[in-house]
Amino acid sequence: MTEDASRERQRRWRLALGGEADESLGRAAAGKDGAMDAALAALYDGGDSGSGSAKQRSAGLGSSAPKVARWLGDIREYFPSTVVQVMQADAIERLDLTRLLLEPEMLAAVEPDVHLVGTLLSLNRVMPDATKQAARQVVRTVVEQLERRITQQTRSAVTGALNRASRINRPRHADIDWDRTIRANLKHYQAEHRTVIPERLIGYGRRTTAVQRDVVLCVDQSGSMAASVVFSGVFAAVLASMRSLRTSLVVFDTSVVDLTPVLNDPVEVLFGTQLGGGTDINRAMAYSQQLITRPRDSIFVLISDLYEGGVRDEMLRRAAEMKAAGVQVVALLALSDEGAPTYDHENAAALAALGVPAFACTPDAFPELMAAAIERRDLMAFAARM
Missing domain, CATH: 3.40.50.410 (von Willebrand factor, type A domain)
Incomplete structure (x- = not known):
C-alpha cells in the first residue's frame, strides 16, 4: 500500500471512529476533517447508549435553534445530499428536534426530502401560522422532485x-395490434403461401x-x-x-x-x-x-x-x-x-x-x-x- 493510500485509509478510520481513536491512530482531525468530525460528533456522540459516559468530543446540538441551524448548514457544506438526508432524519429521531422544525429559520436550513415532509405533515395541526409558509415551500420542493420522477x-x-385494454375488431391499419392479430389467427395459416390470412383484426381504440x-x-x-x-x-x-x-x-x-x-x-x-x-x-x-x-x-x-x-x-x-x-x-x-x-x-x-x-x-x-x-x-x- 502506498503512503498516500495509507494516510487516506487512516483518515477515513479517524472520521468513522471519532476522537477516541486519536491516540491509537496517532492523529487528530484538523481543517475540513475537523469540521466534518464536529458535525458528526454533535449528532452521534450524545452518550445515548445508556453507558452513562457521554463522550466529550462535542457539546452536542442541545435544543438551541441557532446552533442547530448552523449544524444544518455545516452538514450541507461537507456531505452529499443523500448523507445529509440521513443525518437530518437521525437528528430528528435521536435528539428530539421535531419542535425546532416549527421555526421558519430552521426550515430554511434543511434539505427537503420525503421523510422531512412526513414529519412536517405530522406537525400540521400544531404548526404556527408564521411557519406554515416555509413548511409549504419545503413540501412543494419535494412534490416537484417526485413529480419529475x-x-x-x-x-x-x-x-x-388503456390502449391495449380498449381493443377494437375493425381497426384502421395504423391501429392494428399485429402481435395479437397473428396469434388470434394462427389457425388460418396457409402453408402453401407461408402466411396467415387474418379472419379477425385486433386493434387499439386509441381515440376515445x-x-x-x-x-x-x-x-x-x-x-x-x-x-x-x-x-x-x-x-x-x-x-x-x-x-x-x-x-x-x-x-x-x-x-x-x-x-x-x-x-x-x-x-x-x-x-x-x-x-x-x-x-x-x-x-x-x-x-x-x-x-x-x-x-x-x-x-x-x-x-x-x-x-x-x-x-x-x-x-x-x-x-x-x-x-x-x-x-x-x-x-x-x-x-x-x-x-x-x-x-x-x-x-x-x-x-x-x-x-x-x-x-x-x-x-x-x-x-x-x-x-x-x-x-x-x-x-x-x-x-x-x-
Whole structure:
C-alpha cells in the first residue's frame, strides 16, 4: 500500500471512529476533517447508549435553534445530499428536534426530502401560522422532485395499458395490434403461401376521450405510513390529471376524509392529511365502496399496514364483495422506497386467501401495477414478482 493510500485509509478510520481513536491512530482531525468530525460528533456522540459516559468530543446540538441551524448548514457544506438526508432524519429521531422544525429559520436550513415532509405533515395541526409558509415551500420542493420522477413513467404506463385494454375488431391499419392479430389467427395459416390470412383484426381504440377506468386510492394516515402518504398524494394527483381515469383519493385514520376535490394541487392534498391516530380500515372501505359505480371498470388500491382498529370481519367481507363484483382490488403494505414495513401478517394472509394481493410496492413499480390492473392481468402473479 502506498503512503498516500495509507494516510487516506487512516483518515477515513479517524472520521468513522471519532476522537477516541486519536491516540491509537496517532492523529487528530484538523481543517475540513475537523469540521466534518464536529458535525458528526454533535449528532452521534450524545452518550445515548445508556453507558452513562457521554463522550466529550462535542457539546452536542442541545435544543438551541441557532446552533442547530448552523449544524444544518455545516452538514450541507461537507456531505452529499443523500448523507445529509440521513443525518437530518437521525437528528430528528435521536435528539428530539421535531419542535425546532416549527421555526421558519430552521426550515430554511434543511434539505427537503420525503421523510422531512412526513414529519412536517405530522406537525400540521400544531404548526404556527408564521411557519406554515416555509413548511409549504419545503413540501412543494419535494412534490416537484417526485413529480419529475414519476409523472412521465406513470402516464406512459397507464396510457399504454388503456390502449391495449380498449381493443377494437375493425381497426384502421395504423391501429392494428399485429402481435395479437397473428396469434388470434394462427389457425388460418396457409402453408402453401407461408402466411396467415387474418379472419379477425385486433386493434387499439386509441381515440376515445371517455373515462375508461375509475381508480380509488384509499390511504392509511397512521404515523408509520408517512412516506406512503406522501407518494400516494403525488401519484393521485398525476392520475387525476389523466382524462381517461376518474381518480378518487380517500385518506383515513379513525375518520375518513375525501381529498378528491383538491387533487389538482398535490401540496394541498398533503396538507389535507393528518398523520398519526388510530386506524379504521373497515370504515374507509365502506366509504370507498360508495364511490365504485362501475365495478368491472374500477381499481381499488388500499395502502395500509393492515393493523385494523375497526371491525376486521367486516373489512374482509367488503374486500370479498368488491372482488366478487369484478373490482380489481390490491393492498399495498407500503408505497415507498423503504422496503417491506411492519404489517399485520394475519390480515395480509386473509386478503391473499380472497385473491387480494398484499405486498410492499416501490414508487418505480407502481405505474406497472396500475397498468396490470387496467389490463385485468393477474395481480397475484404481479405481487409474487415483487
